[in-house]
Amino acid sequence: MPTVQFTANLARQTNAPPCEVMGGTVRECLDAVFALHPALRGYLLDDQGAVRKHVVVFVDGTAISDRMRLSDAVNPASEIFVMQALSGG
Amino acid sequence: MSTKLYLGTRKGLIHVERGPGGWEIKRTSFLGVPVPMLLPDSRDGRLIAAVEHGHYGGKLHASGDDGSTWTEIAVPVYPQGEEPVICAMSQKPIPQSLEKIWALEAGGADEPGVLWCGTVPGALFKSADGGASWQIVEGLWNRPERKEWFGGGMDWPGIHSICVDPRDSRHVTLGISCGGVWDTRDGGATWNLLGKGLVADFMPPGEQENPNIQDAHRIACCASNPDHFWLQHHCGIYYSTDAAKTWERIHSADPSDFGFAVAVHPHDPLTAWFVPGANDDRRVPVDASLCVMRTRDGGKTFEPLRNGLPQHHAYHLVYRHCLEVTGDGNTLAFGSTTGSVWISEDSGENWQRLSADLPPVYCVRFG
Numbered sequence: 001m002p003t004v005q006f007t008a009n010l011a012r013q014t015n016a017p018p019c020e021v022m023g024g025t026v027r028e029c030l031d032a033v034f035a036l037h038p039a040l041r042g043y044l045l046d047d048q049g050a051v052r053k054h055v056v057v058f059v060d061g062t063a064i065s066d067r068m069r070l071s072d073a074v075n076p077a078s079e080i081f082v083m084q085a086l087s088g089g
Numbered sequence: 090m091s092t093k094l095y096l097g098t099r100k101g102l103i104h105v106e107r108g109p110g111g112w113e114i115k116r117t118s119f120l121g122v123p124v125p126m127l128l129p130d131s132r133d134g135r136l137i138a139a140v141e142h143g144h145y146g147g148k149l150h151a152s153g154d155d156g157s158t159w160t161e162i163a164v165p166v167y168p169q170g171e172e173p174v175i176c177a178m179s180q181k182p183i184p185q186s187l188e189k190i191w192a193l194e195a196g197g198a199d200e201p202g203v204l205w206c207g208t209v210p211g212a213l214f215k216s217a218d219g220g221a222s223w224q225i226v227e228g229l230w231n232r233p234e235r236k237e238w239f240g241g242g243m244d245w246p247g248i249h250s251i252c253v254d255p256r257d258s259r260h261v262t263l264g265i266s267c268g269g270v271w272d273t274r275d276g277g278a279t280w281n282l283l284g285k286g287l288v289a290d291f292m293p294p295g296e297q298e299n300p301n302i303q304d305a306h307r308i309a310c311c312a313s314n315p316d317h318f319w320l321q322h323h324c325g326i327y328y329s330t331d332a333a334k335t336w337e338r339i340h341s342a343d344p345s346d347f348g349f350a351v352a353v354h355p356h357d358p359l360t361a362w363f364v365p366g367a368n369d370d371r372r373v374p375v376d377a378s379l380c381v382m383r384t385r386d387g388g389k390t391f392e393p394l395r396n397g398l399p400q401h402h403a404y405h406l407v408y409r410h411c412l413e414v415t416g417d418g419n420t421l422a423f424g425s426t427t428g429s430v431w432i433s434e435d436s437g438e439n440w441q442r443l444s445a446d447l448p449p450v451y452c453v454r455f456g
Contacts, residue, residue: 013145014161039161043145047167047186054144084144 002029002074007083014039027070054085091415094422097124097452102138104156112432112443118156128193129456132201139190147187165206165214165223178239183210194251197258207248211238226277234301238268241304250308254315262333264305270333286336290324307409309353317358321351328388339388344375350412359387364407372406379403381437397440410452424450
């Protein structure tokens with residue numbers, strides 16, 4: 001099953017443990033995570049379900065291309081990593 | 090009298106208390122995270138804080154023990170799947186996603202659990218369950234005039250002032266930048282665009298008196314006489330004695346009628362305080378000399394109050410939510426973009442600086 005891991009920066013704000021989930025796309029995998037941890041959704045996605053401006057999602061080391069619908073494919077061995085883009089001051 | 094003061098800043102919530110030796114900073118919450126808005130709810134003693142994670146968006150937290158422990162509550166969510174409005178000014182689509190919680194007010198004493206929340210991009214949300222869930226106020230959201238609103242200072246319009254009538258909780262008045270002054274008489278089902286007499290000097294001829302595009306920086310009403318409103322507008326100071334329907338422009342401000350914040354005496358509608366800046370182009374105190382400006386006669390005259398405030402090379406700006414007065418009208422506090430907070434316990438005659446070392450201040454509220 002694909003694994004999903006989150007930056008430690010996010011884990012300081014809300015419950016965001018590593019997960020193994022079922023899914024063939026990033027959207028399906030993250031939806032499976034959100035079913036386990038509902039509060040996490042609003043930290044990663046905006047009100048329309050797109051990836052937040054300053055959040056980046058990697059699949060096997062490559063940033064996803066579809067930040068609106070999260071349709072990028074994953075395979076059973078994929079590692080999804082969610083991190084924060086650098087910003088602020 | 091109030092003995093607690095809460096400061097929402099760019100780097101967290103700062104708790105201030107008045108002890109035998111005066112006002113002191115006691116502790117912090119959400120250190121490192123911007124706190125744009127706070128609500129100490131006198132109905133149930135809860136403290137609600139909006140926090141704005143740079144990466145993860147705006148959230149709301151509530152505390153029943155004055156900030157010792159916090160629980161995350163629901164946050165307003167914009168309607169999904171609607172065609173975005175194209176901003177009349179920038180011609181860019183206005184995002185349908187929460188960018189900032191910019192106003193948070195308790196409903197009336199007779200409606201426990203009711204909360205109002207104003208946001209950027211401009212929307213109003215209402216909770217009937219203390220923030221466990223939020224509903225967008227469709228009666229306002231669906232008004233066609235909303236599509237004409239635009240941002241003032243920020244990219245998008247925003248609702249920053251929510252005044253709940255102490256006589257009738259169904260009567261709620263809003264200030265919107267830039268979307269004028271609105272009210273509802275039925276708890277939010279239907280809305281009226283108010284603001285006769287307001288003039289936006291910066292707009293082209295023919296549009297200056299359009300009530301729907303007025304940049305109301307901050308509106309506040311007198312708690313004991315709630316038909317009396319004061320407005321710090323982008324282009325001046327206004328006073329209304331008929332529940333914000335019509336406004337009189339006040340020309341006697343000294344030293345300036347530009348600013349963001351206004352506080353109204355809770356028992357005397359003729360008394361209000363402002364913190365003026367020089368003008369739109371120069372948003373610093375006049376002559377770099379900081380004052381709080383007070384009228385006690387309904388705007389016929391103003392007096393700059395300077396005792397205890399820096400008078401040389403002082404470049405403080407005070408945002409719209411950063412000037413507050415207590416329920417007795419005696420104690421005031423204000424905080425600046427350059428991280429100073431001052432408190433007066435004699436209606437503004439004399440000021441003491443709490444600290445000059447704070448982050449930029451976004452919100453000042455007494456508990």
